[in-house]
Amino acid sequence: MAIRVGRPLLLSPPTSPALLRLPPPPPPSSPAELSVVGGGEGEDDTLVADVVSVLRQQRSRSRWGFLKSLCGPEGFTAEQAARITLGLRNNPRLALRFFHWSEEASLCRHDLPSYAAMVHVLARARLRPAAQSLIRSAILHVSDGGDGPMAVFAALARTYRACDSAPLVFDLLIRACLQARRVDRAVEIARMLRIREISPAVGTCNELIRAVSKGKGAGAVAGFHLYEELFGTGGGDDGAGAGAPRWMSRMRPNVQTFNALLLSFHREDGRWEDAEKIRTEMDRFACRPNCFTYSILMAGLCEEGMVRQAEALWDQMAAEGIKPDATAYNTLIGGFCGVGEMGRAEELFREMVMGGIEPTGTGYDRMIGGYCSTGDVDNALLLFDEMLGKDFRPEASTVGELIGELCRKSKVEEGLRVLRGEMRRGACVFFPTRQVFVYLIEGFCRRGQMEEGLKLQGEMAGEGFEPGPEVYSALIQGYSERGDVEMAARLKDEMMVNYYPPGGGSALTGITRHTPGEAGLLSEE
Structure with a gap:
């Protein structure tokens, strides 16, 4: 029989049809380049002193106009601006206002040393967000093709002592590099600080380890090697590796450090056995695990179907007086749902609620998925409606599982009701999958x-x-x-x-x- 192809009966889907950078900074006029914080001569000294005096003593808006008349149409040099900034170091917000005003009014073309002076003033005053924002601007200030992070690091290092700065400034630079996804430069800066016997804060080291651990390939292994490097744990029972500087022996990782390492090994398939290595490190530093530590360990066991071992960790956590949180409950509940033990999952869910811990969307998702996997669609639907009543948004996979099970149980109208409700409530965030329509x-x-x-x-x-x-x-x-x-x-x-x-x-x-x-x-x- 010949195939006659006319107008299609079923429809087919429709077919769908340089960052702005500032000019490069001029090369240093002298080997010292720290003249930005030194004294000037003659008119330079007078102008800097007058500007600092006006800004300190006057409070009216007219002072900015008066400053324009002081500097004249030629404005300020970057060196003068840096010296004015340092003259206002005890009023860092005023110094920052002057810095931005001089730039916006086209009265100063700031260079890296003047940026560095302003960043030091902000870091010294612990104004972290403002300092980190200015560091990002300084990195962009470097010309195309230049190595922004390393150039800023060099400028900050040269002016560090003269500006009476704080080590926080280098932590902020590392964090700015991480935000810009320049993980390689962040690690390099941390290593250069180590050579100078300057230690980043433990929190900054933890951020570095997290970033390196998320890298493609053997990220978890690279994260562990960086941990050994940052904390000098190459050997020895006290935590400091052989030959490590004395300052490094005072650098001790905290529980967040080990949680970052555990989480990275947990996320990498086939690397879970290395968790024991992390546990050994925790014991070596006498670092007590917290609830999140146990949650990571239990998650790894549950994903391998080793729910009884995970429950043993749960009991160990209780014996140590660590109160479980919603994440810990969700982890073990998910483990029992995964092996179809809904009775035990229900017990934990009730225990969580009776203990004053509000169920989260993740907890509901896991319970609904567990009911669907065991064919208990009625309880799944009841819990789904309860979840919506508490303004939680179910995962798309949960919606798909529920609709699929409703259709298998010949409750297609209920499945369609679920789909229509989700499309109505989350028109901009819920996108039904192809499989939902097939069900x-x-x-x-x-x-x-x-x-x-x-x-x-x-x-x-x-x-x-x-x-x-x-x-x-x-x-x-x-x-x-x-x-x-x-x-x-x-x-x-x-x-x-x-x-x-x-x-x-x-x-x-x-x-x-x-x-x-x-x-x-x-x-x-």
Whole structure:
């Protein structure tokens, strides 16, 4: 029989059709380049002193206009601006206001040393956000092709003592590099500080370890090696490696350090056995685990199906007087849901609520998924409605699992209600998957509600999804059982053209070609 291809019966999805940088800073005019904090001569000294005096003593808005008349149309040199900034170091917010004003009024073309002076003043005053923002601007100040982070580090190092700064300034530089995804430069700066026997704060070291551990490949191993380097743990029972400087022996990792390492090994498949190495390190530093430490360890065991071992850790945590939080509960609840032990999962869920810990969206997601996996769709639906009543947003995977199980239990209308509700509530954040539409179309077709199935297929195409052989098969089966063999044959011909070209093979061995007069369109080979 020849295949006649006319207007398609099923719809197909529609086809969809230099950062601004400041000019490079001039090269240093002298080897010292610290003249930015030194004394000037003659008129320079007078101008700097006058500007500092005006800014300290006057409070009116007119002082900014008066400053313009003092400096004249030529404005300030970067060196003068830096000396004014340092003259205002005891009023860092005023110094920052002058810095920005001189730039916005085109009265000063700041260079790296003047940026460094301002950053030192802010770091000395512990104004972290302002200092870090200015560091990012300083990195952009470096010309195209230049190494911004290292140039800023060099400028900060040269002016550090003269500006009476604080080590915090280098922590802020490292964090700025991490925010800019320049992890390599952040690590290099930390190593250069180590050579100078300057130690970044433990929190900064932890951020570095987290960033390195997220790298592609053996990220967790690289993170552990960086941990050994930063904390000097190459050997010895006191935590400091052999030959490590004395200042490094005072640098002690904290529980967040070890949690970062544990989490990185947990995230990498096949690296979980290295968790024991981290536990040994914790014992060496007499570092007591916290609730999150146990949560990571339990998560690793639960993902391997070792729920009893995870429960033993739970008991150990209780014996040590560590109160579980929502994350710990969710971890163990998820473990029991994963192996189908919903009775124990329910006990933990009730215990969490009775203990005054509010369930989170993650907890609901895991319980609903557990009920669906055991076929208890009624409890899954009850918990889903309770979750919505508490304004939690279910994960798309949870919605898909619930709709799939409802359709398998012949509760297709309930499945459609769930889909419509989610699309209404989360029009900008919820995007149904292709499989959700397949579940519903198959469910309606099994019940002979072919018009609903076709309507959903139209919506499916509008979302950009191809119908695929499974949707065609569901519709063919439905129309065949309803006795509409002509429609079934037309759909089958269209499916064969779209998905099974001649000589291309077939993914569905149970579908064979029949003439419209034959009794059944689907048969087993």
